[in-house]
Amino acid sequence: xxxxxxxxxxxxxxxxETVTLSCTYDTSENNYYLFWYKQPPSRQxxxxxxxxxxxxxxxxxxxxxxxxQKAAKSFSLKISxxxxxxxxxxxxxxxxxxxxxxxxTFGKGTHLIIQP
Amino acid sequence: DAGxxxxxxxxxxxxxxxxxxxxxxxxxxxxMFWYRQDLGHGLRLIYYSAAADITDKGEVPDGYVVSRxxxxxxxxxxxxxxxxxxxxYFCASSEQALLGYEQYFGPGTRLTVT
Numbered sequence: 029x030x031x032x033x034x035x036x037x038x039x040x041x042x043x044x045e046t047v048t049l050s051c052t053y054d055t056s057e058n059n060y061y062l063f064w065y066k067q068p069p070s071r072q073x074x075x076x077x078x079x080x081x082x083x084x085x086x087x088x089x090x091x092x093x094x095x096x097q098k099a100a101k102s103f104s105l106k107i108s109x110x111x112x113x114x115x116x117x118x119x120x121x122x123x124x125x126x127x128x129x130x131x132x133t134f135g136k137g138t139h140l141i142i143q144p
Numbered sequence: 145d146a147g148x149x150x151x152x153x154x155x156x157x158x159x160x161x162x163x164x165x166x167x168x169x170x171x172x173x174x175x176m177f178w179y180r181q182d183l184g185h186g187l188r189l190i191y192y193s194a195a196a197d198i199t200d201k202g203e204v205p206d207g208y209v210v211s212r213x214x215x216x217x218x219x220x221x222x223x224x225x226x227x228x229x230x231x232x233y234f235c236a237s238s239e240q241a242l243l244g245y246e247q248y249f250g251p252g253t254r255l256t257v258t
Contacts, residue, residue, distance in 0.1 A: 032186075061244035061245070063246075071232065071251065071252045072249065072251055072252075073187075073234065073249035073252075075246060078243065078246065080244060119186055119187065123244070123245065130245075131179070131189035131202055131203075132179075132187070132189070132236075132247060133189075134179075134186035134187040134188070135186055136184060136185060136186040137186050
């Protein structure tokens with residue numbers, strides 16, 4: 029079974045700074061997807077960014093980018109020019125690329141606080 | 145309403161009672177999921193369904209029952225609620241056409257068992 033580890037329970041940075049959230053995972057599979065989800069106080073789960081394991085290029089979505097190191101099984105999220113609205117829980121998640129019925133395996137989350 | 149909805153949003157029940165959490169999606173997605181979120185655990189998969197009348201257990205299925213008679217509905221039943229089932233429950237749906245089988249989540253149901 030795969031596992032996802034987020035080693036930073038909480039982080040706090042000043043507005044406009046850059047912050048990196050760490051995620052490592054363990055799997056014996058070669059083809060899979062990785063995701064970062066954001067959960068603001070509203071509790072809604074919002075997809076931030078996804079990465080296909082077969083792609084070497086790191087995914088980018090506006091201020092959000094990842095550093096995907098497949099050999100090291102590492103998948104960190106970088107948030108540039110952080111904003112107050114980025115305050116939320118962030119979850120790293122993994123799923124196999126086999127069938128669509130495979131659920132997501134989540135890390136325990138990192139609580140990110142953006143200070144004004 | 146378009147999208148994925150859950151009802152009720154909040155529920156308080158007593159130990160031993162049966163309670164059903166509803167999930168409805170309007171996209172006709174084939175795949176549906178139930179997760180529970182507990183402090184210190186992230187989200188964990190309870191049950192999933194690949195299509196109507198096809199369901200299977202996830203990581204933490206004990207104490208839960210699901211059914212899926214229609215593609216758009218995926219109710220989760222706690223047959224005899226226990227305090228350890230106090231949690232926030234999320235329903236999600238997905239489809240093969242979505243990149244990476246991206247899952248769309250409902251707003252969650254906060255369940256308290258007293």
